[in-house]
Amino acid sequence: MNREAKSLQTIIESKEISGRNLEIATKVLNNQRISTEDAIYLYEHGDLAFVGLLSNHIREAKHGDFTYFNRNFHIEPTNICVFTCKFCSYSRLLKHADEGWVLDKEQMLDIIRSYKDKPVTEVHIVGGVHPKLTLEFFCDLFKSIKELRPDLHIKAFTAVEYEYMFRKAKVTVEEGLKIMMDAGLDSIPGGGAEIFDEILRDEICGDKATTAQWLEIHETAHKLGLKSNCTMLYGHIENYAHRVDHMNRLRELQDRTGGFNTFIPLKFRNQDNEMSDVPETSVIEDLKNYAISRIFLDNIDHIKAYWPMIGRSTAQLSLSFGVDDIDGTIDDTTKIYSMAGAEEQVPQLTTRQLVELIENVDRHPIERDTLYGVITDYKNYDFSKEDNNNGFVELPILN
Numbered sequence: 001m002n003r004e005a006k007s008l009q010t011i012i013e014s015k016e017i018s019g020r021n022l023e024i025a026t027k028v029l030n031n032q033r034i035s036t037e038d039a040i041y042l043y044e045h046g047d048l049a050f051v052g053l054l055s056n057h058i059r060e061a062k063h064g065d066f067t068y069f070n071r072n073f074h075i076e077p078t079n080i081c082v083f084t085c086k087f088c089s090y091s092r093l094l095k096h097a098d099e100g101w102v103l104d105k106e107q108m109l110d111i112i113r114s115y116k117d118k119p120v121t122e123v124h125i126v127g128g129v130h131p132k133l134t135l136e137f138f139c140d141l142f143k144s145i146k147e148l149r150p151d152l153h154i155k156a157f158t159a160v161e162y163e164y165m166f167r168k169a170k171v172t173v174e175e176g177l178k179i180m181m182d183a184g185l186d187s188i189p190g191g192g193a194e195i196f197d198e199i200l201r202d203e204i205c206g207d208k209a210t211t212a213q214w215l216e217i218h219e220t221a222h223k224l225g226l227k228s229n230c231t232m233l234y235g236h237i238e239n240y241a242h243r244v245d246h247m248n249r250l251r252e253l254q255d256r257t258g259g260f261n262t263f264i265p266l267k268f269r270n271q272d273n274e275m276s277d278v279p280e281t282s283v284i285e286d287l288k289n290y291a292i293s294r295i296f297l298d299n300i301d302h303i304k305a306y307w308p309m310i311g312r313s314t315a316q317l318s319l320s321f322g323v324d325d326i327d328g329t330i331d332d333t334t335k336i337y338s339m340a341g342a343e344e345q346v347p348q349l350t351t352r353q354l355v356e357l358i359e360n361v362d363r364h365p366i367e368r369d370t371l372y373g374v375i376t377d378y379k380n381y382d383f384s385k386e387d388n389n390n391g392f393v394e395l396p397i398l399n
């Protein structure tokens with residue numbers, strides 16, 4: 001029995017808790033699934049220490065102290081977008097294209113080339129939905145990336161981008177994904193899920209892929225053998241029942257396919273968007289949300305805190321509230337959250353800094369590949385053997 005299991009059992013036996021709290025704690029200790037009503041109860045009545053204890057119990061039962069990260073970089077081909085999500089601080093409409101950017105194929109390949117001989121394992125490609133960036137264009141790009149770096153894992157495009165691309169190309173979801181996989185697609189990130197409740201979705205992002213389409217694309221991907229991640233945008237106009245409904249739809253899909261690697265709660269940020277009047281959630285609410293997602297999503301292995309979005313200190317704290325993954329080195333290659341007012345305006349960490357961030361809260365840093373294969377165990381790692389640069393494994397910084 002692990003440390004957390006003992007303390008959970010002690011608390012149950014000591015009768016310090018009772019009623020619904022006792023029922024939920026007993027389920028967690030016995031590895032039983034909690035219900036949607038239990039999850040809503042935890043949001044409404046569970047205090048932070050209690051949900052923290054339950055979530056840390058599950059986190060340590062699944063992963064011990066292991067805390068995962070990867071060495072990745074992002075390519076954002078464009079921030080021009082045909083859609084008009086109210087919470088988005090990042091995109092520009094075509095008529096304001098002069099305020100945005102569109103990278104051509106050679107510019108994107110130059111980014112890939114700039115990582116030559118660097119120990120990155122993943123390129124993460126997402127951006128706006130540009131009407132002229134087609135399925136054919138991206139297939140050609142993927143093939144060229146694989147020619148340059150066959151070892152690089154391509155994790156690309158949200159279900160929202162695919163829905164538009166496939167519709168324009170007049171192919172089915174299955175046909176489109178197969179074409180992408182033949183070109184080099186290795187897995188799918190979890191963005192674009194936002195909130196699944198149809199009424200709220202219509203209110204905040206009604207013109208893009210529907211809930212049913214998002215779920216269909218991921219389910220089809222899983223059936224074709226692709227792994228994907230999933231997300232939830234929280235802390236805007238939704239209530240707790242909406243959050244639990246969202247996670248329940250993910251849990252049900254995962255029961256059918258087992259294809260999700262990781263759940264990533266995404267905090268709504270209110271800078272420079274049409275929802276700037278909506279206040280942001282507190283750190284306590286953020287931690288509680290991580291914890292309850294860890295407790296509820298019993299069939300998804302990993303919970304990720306995206307450190308550029310919540311900042312390094314909260315990311316460290318989250319490791320005691322169910323989170324076991326804090327994403328990657330990123331290397332200042334994403335603008336999605338910095339443009340929305342996130343804590344990290346210049347998101348980059350060296351591998352050593354990321355390792356220290358994890359070790360400073362007594363967790364065990366593991367560099368993983370995209371699919372959670374272990375690349376390097378960084379416990380007591382001697383950085384001086386890696387290079388002559390004062391022990392740092394620096395990655396290039398893109399401007």
Ligand code: SF4
Nearest residue numbers: 081083085088091128
């Ligand atoms: S969130 Fe995505 S789909 Fe929506 S406007 Fe922004 S870039 Fe476009």
